[in-house]
Amino acid sequence: xxxxxxxxxxxxxxxxxxxxxxxxxxxxxxxxxxxxxxxxxxxxxxxxxxxxxxxxxxxxxxxxxxxxxxxxxxxxxxxxxxxxxxxxxxxxxxxxxxxxxxxxxxxxxxxxxxxxxxxxxxxxxxxxxxxxxxxxxxxxxxxxxxxxxxxxxxxxxxxxxxxxxxxxxxxxxxxxxxxxxxxxxxxxxxxxxxxxxxxxxxxxxxxxxxxxxxxxxxxxxxxxxxxxxxxxxxxxxxxxxxxxxxxxxxxxxxxxxxxxxxxxxxxxxxxxxxxxxxxxxxxxxxxxxxxxxxxxxxxxxxxxxxxxxxxxxxxxxxxxxxxxxxxxxxxxxxxxxxxxxxxxxxxxxxxxxxxxxxxxxxxxxxxxxxxxxxxxxxxxxxxxxxxxxxxxxx
Ligand code: PLP
Numbered sequence: 001x002x003x004x005x006x007x008x009x010x011x012x013x014x015x016x017x018x019x020x021x022x023x024x025x026x027x028x029x030x031x032x033x034x035x036x037x038x039x040x041x042x043x044x045x046x047x048x049x050x051x052x053x054x055x056x057x058x059x060x061x062x063x064x065x066x067x068x069x070x071x072x073x074x075x076x077x078x079x080x081x082x083x084x085x086x087x088x089x090x091x092x093x094x095x096x097x098x099x100x101x102x103x104x105x106x107x108x109x110x111x112x113x114x115x116x117x118x119x120x121x122x123x124x125x126x127x128x129x130x131x132x133x134x135x136x137x138x139x140x141x142x143x144x145x146x147x148x149x150x151x152x153x154x155x156x157x158x159x160x161x162x163x164x165x166x167x168x169x170x171x172x173x174x175x176x177x178x179x180x181x182x183x184x185x186x187x188x189x190x191x192x193x194x195x196x197x198x199x200x201x202x203x204x205x206x207x208x209x210x211x212x213x214x215x216x217x218x219x220x221x222x223x224x225x226x227x228x229x230x231x232x233x234x235x236x237x238x239x240x241x242x243x244x245x246x247x248x249x250x251x252x253x254x255x256x257x258x259x260x261x262x263x264x265x266x267x268x269x270x271x272x273x274x275x276x277x278x279x280x281x282x283x284x285x286x287x288x289x290x291x292x293x294x295x296x297x298x299x300x301x302x303x304x305x306x307x308x309x310x311x312x313x314x315x316x317x318x319x320x321x322x323x324x325x326x327x328x329x330x331x332x333x334x335x336x337x338x339x340x341x342x343x344x345x346x347x348x349x350x351x352x353x354x355x356x357x358x359x360x361x362x363x364x365x366x367x368x369x370x371x372x373x374x375x376x377x378x379x380x381x382x383x384x385x386x387x388x389x390x391x392x393x394x
Pocket of ligand 1: 098242
């Protein structure tokens with residue numbers, strides 16, 4: 001059996017991380033990997049997470065299994081954080097999952113289990129793991145235009161034109177906020193147009209929300225998902241706590257399925273529990289419990305929100321600095337979009353050859369499609385990166 005296996009194509013992002021580690025240059029700059037880093041290049045454990053973990057060590061009396069859906073208090077706290085009061089909680093089925101990736105996987109499995117003929121629509125471009133998992137599961141897939149070909153802004157007309165092809169029961173995957181990899185996001189008006197279209201066609205939104213609090217703020221970043229939750233009879237939401245709680249390796253995610261009414265919610269809940277059972281039985285608990293403790297404790301929650309807001313504002317400042325430096329160095333507004341984008345990522349619009357030159361000549365690492373992680377910068381490296389971009393791309 002094992003001798004029949006074929007080599008796996010290298011994961012581009014992981015290969016880039018490896019190349020960065022092996023690069024002996026001291027002044028190398030990593031704008032590739034998608035984790036938050038502070039000005040010292042560290043991905044810190046957040047203060048509230050440390051405090052909750054300490055409390056947990058002192059108070060936890062058992063490591064016995066939780067339920068198949070995980071701790072209901074975690075699901076309730078996360079539902080509140082993401083959906084607030086936009087939808088009746090009695091319609092929301094939820095299971096804890098290993099990270100946001102686990103939530104996406106379980107959401108797709110739910111879709112496949114319910115309706116083998118349904119198609120999932122993905123933005124072009126999107127996070128590469130989306131099409132990868134969809135293809136692995138053999139789910140029919142279509143793409144809709146998202147980024148304009150000439151400008152790094154949302155091609156909303158193109159998107160709506162392509163989404164004319166959706167059929168009732170199809171799922172449309174939308175990034176809740178901070179679109180990865182583009183950093184270009186829908187406006188409130190555009191979310192409303194999308195909601196109208198999905199309502200009219202009977203297609204179902206599948207929201208991936210992995211960066212709540214990294215864009216315009218915790219509440220602001222939930223605008224689209226809450227608007228749709230309030231209006232749509234059915235919806236899937238896959239959430240990740242990796243970034244906004246900084247608990248990457250704890251694998252902390254949540255899948256919610258919003259049903260039209262309580263009866264179908266009970267069936268959705270039973271099916272989600274069943275799917276967890278088939279794949280890994282009980283979901284991981286540590287990260288989920290820490291997140292729940294933070295969200296349900298006013299003091300820990302306030303401290304978490306303060307630190308998260310500092311992270312968000314820090315990235316915004318770097319965006320503004322980089323756009324300003326590029327404006328000065330290129331004498332053009334070509335890169336002004338960097339300050340308009342939100343979240344950790346923006347795409348520079350460079351060719352793969354230019355991306356390679358930046359890596360070879362300057363030790364500046366980014367993904368081949370020219371996606372940069374803003375959090376990989378700091379005040380001191382922005383001018384260096386801006387100069388290299390201005391010379392090689394500007
Ligand atoms: N969705 C998007 C768009 C992401 O960028 C990520 C992580 O990079 C995830 C989901 C899931 O993250 P995780 O599985 O680490 O929670």
